[in-house]
Amino acid sequence: MVCPECGHENLSIGVFCARCGSRMGAPAFRRRRDPFPIGRWLGAIVRAALLLAIFGGIGLMCWPVEVAETRVDVERARRFAQRLADVEQTLQQQGTAVDTVSADEINNYLAWRLQETPGAGVSGGLQMSLERVRIEVSPTRISAVALGGWGPLKLTFEARGLPEAGNQGFVFRVYRARVGRLWLPPFARPWAVDKLRQALGGLDRERRILDRVQRFELGDGKVRMAASGRG
Numbered sequence: 001m002v003c004p005e006c007g008h009e010n011l012s013i014g015v016f017c018a019r020c021g022s023r024m025g026a027p028a029f030r031r032r033r034d035p036f037p038i039g040r041w042l043g044a045i046v047r048a049a050l051l052l053a054i055f056g057g058i059g060l061m062c063w064p065v066e067v068a069e070t071r072v073d074v075e076r077a078r079r080f081a082q083r084l085a086d087v088e089q090t091l092q093q094q095g096t097a098v099d100t101v102s103a104d105e106i107n108n109y110l111a112w113r114l115q116e117t118p119g120a121g122v123s124g125g126l127q128m129s130l131e132r133v134r135i136e137v138s139p140t141r142i143s144a145v146a147l148g149g150w151g152p153l154k155l156t157f158e159a160r161g162l163p164e165a166g167n168q169g170f171v172f173r174v175y176r177a178r179v180g181r182l183w184l185p186p187f188a189r190p191w192a193v194d195k196l197r198q199a200l201g202g203l204d205r206e207r208r209i210l211d212r213v214q215r216f217e218l219g220d221g222k223v224r225m226a227a228s229g230r231g
Contacts, residue, residue, distance in 0.1 A: 001013060001014075001024060003017035003019065003020060003022055003024055004022075004024065005017065005020055005022040006019055006020040006022065008020065010024070057182055060180055060181045060182035061155075061179045061180040061181075061182045062153060062155070062180055063180045063181045064147060064154045064155060064156040064180055064181075065145065065156050065158065065178075065180065065181060067132045067134050067145055067146075067147040067156060068132075068134055069132060070107045070108055070110075070111040070132070070134070071111075072108060072111045072112045072115055073108055074112060076105070076108055077108050077109050077111075077112035077113075078112075080105050080108070080109045081109065083099070084205055084206065084209065085205070087099065087209055087227070088205055088208060088209055090229065091208075091209065091212050091227060091228070091229035092229060093229060094229040094230050095228075095229050096226070096227070096228045096229070096230075097226075097227050097228075097229075098224070098225070098226045098227075099224070099225060100222055100223070100224040100225075101222065101223055101224075101225070102137075102221055102222045103135050103136055103137040103221045103222065103223075104221070106135045107133075107134060107135055110133045110135070110200075111132070111133070113202070113203070114130060114131075114132075114133065117202065129148060129149045129150075130146060130147075130148045130199050131147050131148055131149055132146070132147040133145070133146050133147075133199065133200065134146075134147075136221075137218060137219070137220075137221055137222060137223050138218065138220060138221075139218050139219055139220065140162075140218070141160050141161065141162060141218075142160070142161065142162065142163060142172070142218070142223070143158065143159070143160045144158065144159050144160075144196055145157065145158040145159075146158075146195070146196055146199040146200075148199070155179065155180065156179070156180055157177075157178075157179055157192045157195040157196050157199070158177065158178050158179075158192070158196075159172070159174045159176070159177045159189070159192060159193050159196055160174065160175060160176040160177070161173045161174035161175050161176070162175075162218075163213075163216045163218075163223075164216070165213045165214050165215060165216060169210065169211030169212070169213075170207075170210035170211055170213055172193070174189055174193050176189075177189040177192040177193060178192065179192055209227060212227040212228060212229060213225045213226065213227045214226055214227060214228055
């Protein structure tokens, strides 16, 4: 019974309130609490929904997307590496280089580099053995995805966006990113992009070339770039 004067919930039925001593009568019975309050049920439902959302998100993050495996053509990869060396030399001599690169060439080269440097991984608190990297190019976007192993667990990091060339060099403007099959909100996208950057962290020559690119043109499965060695 709830005292109509002070609101104290009396555990036993009596004439007077155990806290304030006020006489309790019919009003106390009318104010008796519902043994199944709606607020308590709503709170339980909200907590259960939050737990389901958290565990569901973790499950989606740990569910990797399919990453196509690239069969390495070593000679083709070496020719591509020589092309990059020639471009870098041209830029060092303050020249201009224009080249069209296909996504197949990039993927073959990345697979070869990964094959040549076993043990590469994503650092920064999440040690992984990098297994595959895949780049896809279309007229409207570039997609990059990395697959790595973290013990028995397989994780993928993916970013989709557009390349831009400016005064600060190459910039990849990301408009979508995900870990596994969980698409990330805008504030969490930099984390996934950073993991991709770490996965490709050993590509120093490629980064130096990209920082000199002044124009990008995207096509179906290819990208055309113009770079200049002049400041």
